[in-house]
Amino acid sequence: MSQIRHTETDEMSERVRILVVHPGAFLREALVDALERMDGLEVAGQTASLDDACAKAERTRPDVALVDADLLEDQTPELLGHLKRDCGCGHVLLVADRVSQVQAERALSAGADGFTLKGISLAELADSIRRVAAGEVLLHPAVASVLVQSLSAFARGERHAGPVLTPRQQEIIRLLAMGLPNKQIARRLGIGVETVKTHISKVLAKLGVGSRTEAVIVAMREGVLAAPGAPGQFASITQRPYVDPQVRQAN
Secondary structure (H helix, E strand, O other), X not given: OHHHHHHHHHHHHOOEEEEEEOOOHHHHHHHHHHHHOOOOEEEEEEEOOHHHHHHHHHHHOOOEEXXXXXXXXXXXXXXXXXXXXXXXXXEEEEEEOOOOHHHHHHHHHXXXXXXXXXXXXXXXXXXXXXXXXXXXXXXXXHHHHHHHHHXXXXXXXXXXXXXXXXXXXXXXXXXXXXXXOHHHHHHHHOOOHHHHHHHHHHHHHHHOOOOHHHXXXXXXXXXXXXXOOOOOOXXXXXXXXXXXXXXXXXX
């Protein structure tokens, strides 16, 4: 009997402890239930935000934090590094709806150990968690392909090593390029005017500029924003020239 108990203890010690960080309660609880059924995995805790994840990690000491990548749009990506450095979380694995070069670059530079997509099976997700817990840097093939293409473009001089903007900040800079004032940007994005101002301030700080006009020019120069008619993510930008709203009001 003592030999059996020793074996069971060894098996328990090899289980990978997971902290699930997902904003949706229903999906989070379903994921927790599914992961609990997988061999070698144990859900140590769950939470809806990165802000709360640190306190949960300090209490539960997970091997891997499984984080919904959508949270990076609204919360500081540096929290990922904080989770590992200060909160007792061993590794961080991001899961996203779609391939995003910007999101992947931000996550990995902030301290994530892996980036995968929600289209994978539960068995593949479990395997990804185990591999990240073992110390691997794991990238979904589609994400790896996008990052390699980005590096290749940089090596060819087609892409500058410019600042990385969040998806929301990219939307903001695109609408600034269209010459829209804050109120119209807020209506387009379904957010408050003060939130728009906050996003713009962060964009200006990242680009190292002092005005909206400079932000658009620098974003185009650094490859963050495609010039009108140029190939790229924002090639559909209106062809009319950008006019700073402050200049427009003066006229």
